[in-house]
Amino acid sequence: MIRDICKDEAFLGQKAEPATPEDLPIAADLLETLEHHKNRCVGMAANMIGVNKRIIAFDNEGTFLVMFNPEIVKKSGPYEAEEGCLSLAGVRRARRWKSVKVRWMNEKFQERVKTFTGWTAQIIQHEIDHCEGVII
Template sequence: MIQKIMRDEAFLSQKAEPATLEDLPVAQDLLDTLNAHKAGCVGMAANMIGVNKRIIAFDNEGKYMVMFNPEIIKKSGPYETEEGCLSLTGIRKAKRWQSIKVQYQNEQFQTRFKTFTGWTAQIIQHEIDHCEGVLI
């Protein structure tokens, strides 16, 4: 179901709770909402639809991917950039990494590891910041 975009900065500043199997419907809502905003949005975290859980969905080279409980465990190649956010107005500066290795759980809650680079890595970092309560 397409959900309303959360704009309350106090809510968005909270650190997300770990996701569980019971949160699978949230992932579908996240995908539906991301798809509805695909013209101006390439990734979303669950708190952007009002659910304080550690779930992200993003465009992974043309195909949406969902991660439960993502954590960046390795990073390299720092750079400075500017980003916008559907939940916030304006553009903000951000420090990002060219390459990241992420530990996460898939839809069956199996632990996975994957390395991402470039634009996809930047999107994931932005969404994980949402999970940490960091406003970008």
């Protein structure tokens, strides 16, 4: 189901609760909403659709990837970026890392670890900020 985009900064500023296998329907809605907005959006976190769970979905070099309970375990190469967001007005500055190693659970709740670089790493960092309640 395509959901409305949440723009409530008080809600977006909350730290997300851990996701569980019962949250798989939320991930499906997140993917459908991201697909609907793909012409102007490359990633979303569950709080952007009004659900306070630690789930993100993003364009991973042409295919969408969902991560449950993602966390950055290593980062390198800091730089300054400017980012927009469907939930927030305007463009905002953010400190990002060129390379991030991420640990997450897949849709079967199996642990995965992978290093992402460049644009994909930046998208992941933005969405994990949403999970942390960070409003850039």
